[in-house]
Amino acid sequence: ADIAAGKAKAATCAACHGANGIAAIPTYPNLAGQNAGYLEAALKAYKAGQRTSPQAAIMKGMAMPLSDTDIKNLSAYFSSLK
Amino acid sequence: ADIAAGKAKAATCAACHGANGIAAIPTYPNLAGQNAGYLEAALKAYKAGQRTSPQAAIMKGMAMPLSDTDIKNLSAYFSSLK
Numbered sequence: 693a694d695i696a697a698g699k700a701k702a703a704t705c706a707a708c709h710g711a712n713g714i715a716a717i718p719t720y721p722n723l724a725g726q727n728a729g730y731l732e733a734a735l736k737a738y739k740a741g742q743r744t745s746p747q748a749a750i751m752k753g754m755a756m757p758l759s760d761t762d763i764k765n766l767s768a769y770f771s772s773l774k
Numbered sequence: 775a776d777i778a779a780g781k782a783k784a785a786t787c788a789a790c791h792g793a794n795g796i797a798a799i800p801t802y803p804n805l806a807g808q809n810a811g812y813l814e815a816a817l818k819a820y821k822a823g824q825r826t827s828p829q830a831a832i833m834k835g836m837a838m839p840l841s842d843t844d845i846k847n848l849s850a851y852f853s854s855l856k
Contacts, residue, residue, distance in 0.1 A: 718811035729800035737827040744826075745819040 693728070694761075698769025701762050704754065705770075713773040719747065724773035731767035739763075775810070780851025783844050786836065787852075795855040801829065806855035813849035821845075 702709075705723070709715050713724030723731065737743050738755035758766070784791075787805070791797050795806030805813065819825050820837035840848070 715809055715812070718809045719815050720809065721812040721816075722808055726804055727797055727800045727802065730797070730803040733801050733827065733829065734803075737825065737830070740827070742825065742827040742830065743819065745815065745822070745824040747815065748819070748824065 693764045693768035695765065695769045695772050698762075698765030698767070701758075701766050702769055705766070708750075709770075713770050723770035726771055728764075728767040728771035731770055732763050735763045735767065775846045775850035777847065777851045777854050780844075780847030780849070783840075783848050784851055787848070790832075791852075795852050805852035808853055810846075810849040810853035813852055814845050817845045817849065 708717060708720050709723050713726075714722050734743075735755050735758065738748060738751040739758065741752060743751065755763075790799060790802050791805050795808075796804050816825075817837050817840060820830060820833040821840065823834060825833065837845075
């Protein structure tokens with residue numbers, strides 16, 4: 693995975709998940725240091741519409757335009773944050 | 775929330791999420807230091823069947839028997855881990 697490309701892609705995510713991967717909003721998850729494999733699974737679940745809670749709708753919109761490569765790079769980037 | 779009660783309840787969770795909240799399996803999330811508000815939202819989403827990816831089925835089974843109090847205590851416990 694390309695962590696630098698993930699970082700560039702993550703500009704949008706920072707608004708809710710924090711520039712350092714620590715979420716500004718308590719009902720949103722911190723992503724820093726999370727398992728990359730889990731982040732990939734979660735992004736794919738949002739993209740596939742397998743998460744249907746009210747707040748999941750926001751993430752579905754975010755995940756829809758992401759390619760598998762974007763998902764891999766974003767996951768590696770956030771996982772790399774301490 | 776009662777973190778000690780959460781810790782007692784978390785014995786089952788440790789098998790996959792680690793006794794210290796760091797998941798043994800890369801496609802499962804670390805829970806240590808996660809936002810309690812997010813953990814509550816996620817557990818409720820599993821319990822309500824709002825997460826339908828293949829691996830979500832496991833968590834649905836885990837979340838079903840939990841009361842709102844259990845969910846609050848578990849979330850506070852894992853959030854308290856560093």
